[in-house]
Structures are given as C-alpha cells and as structure tokens.
Amino acid sequence: MNKPLKIRKNAELRKPEILRSFYQTIVEEGIEGASIGKVARRMNIHPSLIMHYFSTKENMMTELVNYIINEYGNLLKNISVHHDEPHERIHQLLDVLWSDEWYRLTDVSADFSMLSVSFRHEKVNRQFRHLYAQFGKFLAKELQRFMDAGIIAAGDPDVSAEVLVSLIEGYRHFKHFYVDKDSSERFRQEMKRAVLNMLGYRPKRAGAGEK
Amino acid sequence: MNKPLKIRKNAELRKPEILRSFYQTIVEEGIEGASIGKVARRMNIHPSLIMHYFSTKENMMTELVNYIINEYGNLLKNISVHHDEPHERIHQLLDVLWSDEWYRLTDVSADFSMLSVSFRHEKVNRQFRHLYAQFGKFLAKELQRFMDAGIIAAGDPDVSAEVLVSLIEGYRHFKHFYVDKDSSERFRQEMKRAVLNMLGYRPKRAGAGEK
DNA sequence: CCATGAATTGAATATTCAGTTAATTAAGAG
DNA sequence: CTCTTAATTAACTGAATATTCAATTCATGG
Numbered sequence: 001m002n003k004p005l006k007i008r009k010n011a012e013l014r015k016p017e018i019l020r021s022f023y024q025t026i027v028e029e030g031i032e033g034a035s036i037g038k039v040a041r042r043m044n045i046h047p048s049l050i051m052h053y054f055s056t057k058e059n060m061m062t063e064l065v066n067y068i069i070n071e072y073g074n075l076l077k078n079i080s081v082h083h084d085e086p087h088e089r090i091h092q093l094l095d096v097l098w099s100d101e102w103y104r105l106t107d108v109s110a111d112f113s114m115l116s117v118s119f120r121h122e123k124v125n126r127q128f129r130h131l132y133a134q135f136g137k138f139l140a141k142e143l144q145r146f147m148d149a150g151i152i153a154a155g156d157p158d159v160s161a162e163v164l165v166s167l168i169e170g171y172r173h174f175k176h177f178y179v180d181k182d183s184s185e186r187f188r189q190e191m192k193r194a195v196l197n198m199l200g201y202r203p204k205r206a207g208a209g210e211k
Numbered sequence: 212m213n214k215p216l217k218i219r220k221n222a223e224l225r226k227p228e229i230l231r232s233f234y235q236t237i238v239e240e241g242i243e244g245a246s247i248g249k250v251a252r253r254m255n256i257h258p259s260l261i262m263h264y265f266s267t268k269e270n271m272m273t274e275l276v277n278y279i280i281n282e283y284g285n286l287l288k289n290i291s292v293h294h295d296e297p298h299e300r301i302h303q304l305l306d307v308l309w310s311d312e313w314y315r316l317t318d319v320s321a322d323f324s325m326l327s328v329s330f331r332h333e334k335v336n337r338q339f340r341h342l343y344a345q346f347g348k349f350l351a352k353e354l355q356r357f358m359d360a361g362i363i364a365a366g367d368p369d370v371s372a373e374v375l376v377s378l379i380e381g382y383r384h385f386k387h388f389y390v391d392k393d394s395s396e397r398f399r400q401e402m403k404r405a406v407l408n409m410l411g412y413r414p415k416r417a418g419a420g421e422k
Numbered sequence: 423c424c425a426t427g428a429a430t431t432g433a434a435t436a437t438t439c440a441g442t443t444a445a446t447t448a449a450g451a452g
Numbered sequence: 453c454t455c456t457t458a459a460t461t462a463a464c465t466g467a468a469t470a471t472t473c474a475a476t477t478c479a480t481g482g
Contacts, residue, residue, distance in 0.1 A: 009429080010428080014429080030328060031242065031327065037470085045430080046432075047471090048431065048471085056471085057471090112323050112324075113327045116327060119323070119387065159398070159401045160401070163401055165385070166381035167377065168381075169381045171381075177336070190374055193366075220459080248439070260460060266441095
C-alpha cells in the first residue's frame with residue numbers, strides 16, 4: 001500500500017541534479033539528441049519541472065557549461081604537486097596532467113559538444129576562455145618556478161603555458177582514437193617527453209649548462 | 212512572364228551540393244540545429260528531395276563525414292613543400308601547417324560537431340581514425356627525411372608524428388579563443404618554436420653536433 | 423493553524439521533426 | 453517524336469519537440 005513516495009527537493013539540490021542528467025544525456029546521445037523530454041524521462045520527473053527551473057533550454061545549456069567549468073576549476077585548485085625539489089616536481093606535475101584521473105573528470109565527448117556550441121554562443125565562449133585562462137595562469141606559475149630553479153629554458157612562461165594547454169587538449173582529443181592500451185601508454189609517454197623537450201628541460205645528471 | 216526556371220541536376224552534382232549545404236547549416240546552427248528542413252529551405256528545394264538522395268539523416272551524416280575527409284585528404288596530397296635543403300624545408304613545412312589557408316579549409320566549429328559524433332558513431336570514428344593515420348604517415352615521412360639529414364633528433368618518427376598531429380589539432384582548437392590578432396600571431400610563432408624544440412632541431416649556424 | 427510561496431504536475435499549445443507515398447516534370451535514348 | 457527513367461515536388465503522417473498555463477501538493481514561518 002506504499003504511496004509512490006516522491007521526495008521533494010529544493011532548487012539547490014534539484015538544479016544540479018538536472019544539470020548532471022542533462023550532461024549524461026549529452027554524453028550518451030550527443031547534444032543533438034539531448035531533449036528536455038529525454039532528460040525528464042531519465043529522472044522520472046515532469047518536463048515542466050525542468051522548464052520551471054531553467055525557463056528555456058538555452059538557459060539550461062549555459063548553466064550547464066557554468067557548472068562544468070566550475071567543477072573543472074575546483075579540480076585545478078586541488079591539483080596536488082607536493083614535491084619542492086624542482087626535478088621531482090616537474091615530473092610529478094606532468095604525471096598528474098597526463099594521469100587517468102585528470103581525464104576521467106569530464107567526458108571528452110560532451111566537452112566536444114560544448115566546445116562546438118562555444119563557436120556560436122558568445123556567453124559559452126567567454127566561459128571557456130575564462131577556464132583556459134585560469135588553467136594557463138596555473139601552469140605559468142609552475143613554469144616560472146622551474147625557470148627560477150634553472151631547470152627549463154622556456155621563454156615567456158605565459159606563452160609557453162598556452163602552448164602547453166594546447167598540447168594537453170590535443171592529447172585529450174586524440175586519446176580516444178587509440179583503442180589498444182599499449183600504444184595508448186606509449187603515446188602518453190611520448191607526450192611527456194615532448195613537453196620536456198619543448199620546455200628545454202635539462203635533466204639532473206650531467207650538469208652541463210653552457211651558453 | 213519568366214518561368215521559375217529550375218535547373219535539374221543529376222545526383223553527381225546534387226548530392227555534394229546538399230552535403231555542402233548540410234555542412235554550412237551545421238556551421239551556422241550547430242549539429243543540434245541542422246535539420247533536413249532547414250537544409251532544404253536554404254537550397255530552395257523540397258525536403259523530400261534530400262530523403263530521395265540519402266534515405267536517412269544518419270546516412271547523410273556519414274556521407275558528409277566522408278566528403279569532408281576526402282577534401283582533407285586531397286589537401287594533404289597537395290601540400291607543396293618544394294625545398295630540398297632540409298633546414299629550409301622544415302621551416303617551410305611548419306609554415307604551411309600553421310598557415311591560414313590550412314585552417315580555412317574546413318570550419319573548426321563543424322569539425323567539433325563531427326568529432327563529438329565520432330564518440331557514439333563507430334563508422335564516423337573509423338573515418339576520422341583513417342584521416343589521422345593518413346596525416347600521421349605524411350608527417351612521419353617528412354620527419355624521417357629530417358632525421359636522415361641529421362637536423363632533428365626525434366626518436367621514432369611515427370610516434371613523433373602523432374604528437375605533432377596532436378599539437379596541430381590542439382592549436383586548431385585554441386585558435387578561435389584568441390580574438391586579438393597580435394596575440395594570435397604570437398601564439399602561432401610560439402607553436403612553431405615549440406615544435407622545433409620538441410623535435411630536437413639543431414639550427415644551421417654553429418654546426419656543433421657532439422653527443 | 424493558516425497563509426504564503428516554492429515544488430511539482432497535468433493537460434494543452436503550436437511547431438518542427440524525419441520519413442512516406444504518390445504525382446509531376448524534365449532529359450535522354452531509341 | 454515518344455517512351456522510359458531519373459529528378460523533383462506536393463501533400464501528408466505521426467511522433468517528438470519546446471514551451472505555456474492553470475491546478476495541486478507540500479514545507480515552513482508568523
């Protein structure tokens with residue numbers, strides 16, 4: 001004789017819940033297949049409830065981008081690179097940036113959809129730009145540290161950071177085209193090597209530093 | 212008293228014409244906004260005509276990817292790097308790869324849409340993989356040439372080529388976030404510098420080649 | 423305890439969607 | 453000139469779409 005037992009939640013809980021479902025729907029069906037109806041069905045709620053919270057689909061879209069970018073920003077803040085010894089540190093940093101956890105955070109397939117939106121949507125574009133700027137700033141600070149320690153020879157750390165972001169994104173985009181695990185790991189290793197080369201990294205042993 | 216004067220075209224002309232319009236619609240409205248109706252309206256033809264040629268929308272999609280990838284492949288074939296002198300050649304190659312013409316060929320915004328499709332669509336995924344493999348092979352051949360000439364110190368040219376493709380795509384994806392022209396050009400220059408570093412390029416002057 | 427407002431629903435809106443079927447038009451072959 | 457065939461349109465269909473609006477259920481604070 002149990003009543004359906006529907007739990008009422010407030011906006012603070014419901015909105016992100018809807019956004020996550022929206023995101024998941026985009027992952028599974030693409031942005032072209034993510035309708036309000038489908039999102040509602042997945043959550044067992046009424047489509048109107050979604051409209052109640054977001055007014056329009058477009059609105060929901062920009063709030064989703066916002067949500068994701070915040071999540072990303074949080075991750076950025078919590079990157080833990082403990083080592084102070086510069087050689088150890090640079091390797092740890094690259095290990096984190098090319099780690100699986102880093103890439104599991106968001107689903108690249110959905111990110112592509114969002115990025116494609118950013119081309120037509122000024123607001124979304126700005127949001128992404130802000131995210132990348134944040135990311136760049138974080139990396140630039142690290143690079144500066146390595147330059148001060150004299151273990152890399154990059155020019156302007158800001159510009160190098162941008163190139164680095166580019167490479168990281170490029171890697172993210174390509175990863176999924178490598179099906180077999182071996183070549184995937186090799187690709188990852190080669191990426192790290194490439195970055196070190198690119199930055200003019202001088203390894204520990206053989207302390208030759210002419211010029 | 213002029214009749215509307217509709218010209219009849221055969222499939223050979225009509226199909227690519229439809230595909231181009233489909234592509235343009237995706238550019239302007241995103242894949243989520245590219246319906247058969249809109250494509251037909253843009254061409255002043257009847258939606259059924261599109262169905263006549265492609266049967267299903269999904270079919271049209273894969274044919275579009277095919278079309279684009281062919282175009283890309285043609286571009287690849289026509290890359291003209293004339294110089295034989297290796298130093299000249301490597302610079303010319305990088306100039307071409309980071310040239311405006313190269314990036315004007317397809318619209319990155321639509322490419323993103325397609326790539327996002329590739330995550331859910333096995334056929335599309337394969338098509339992209341093939342394209343990138345082609346591209347990688349082309350670059351690997353060039354890299355081999357530079358290695359033989361002893362002006363770069365890359366390890367396996369195939370792997371380095373993959374990294375290079377990654378970087379090129381990363382650049383393509385980021386380009387549009389740089390609005391002002393100056394920083395855009397600086398970014399481009401820095402990219403080239405990064406690639407040369409990455410490949411362990413040794414400039415002409417000061418022919419020191421110890422090891 | 424009741425009044426106010428938020429959460430949620432139901433039914434109805436007009437619109438757009440991909441796709442079907444049948445008819446019409448024109449081009450090319452004989 | 454006619455017959456055949458391919459290109460094109462016209463008129464639909466049914467399902468799905470986003471969105472609106474009024475009604476209802478609940479929580480809570482005065």
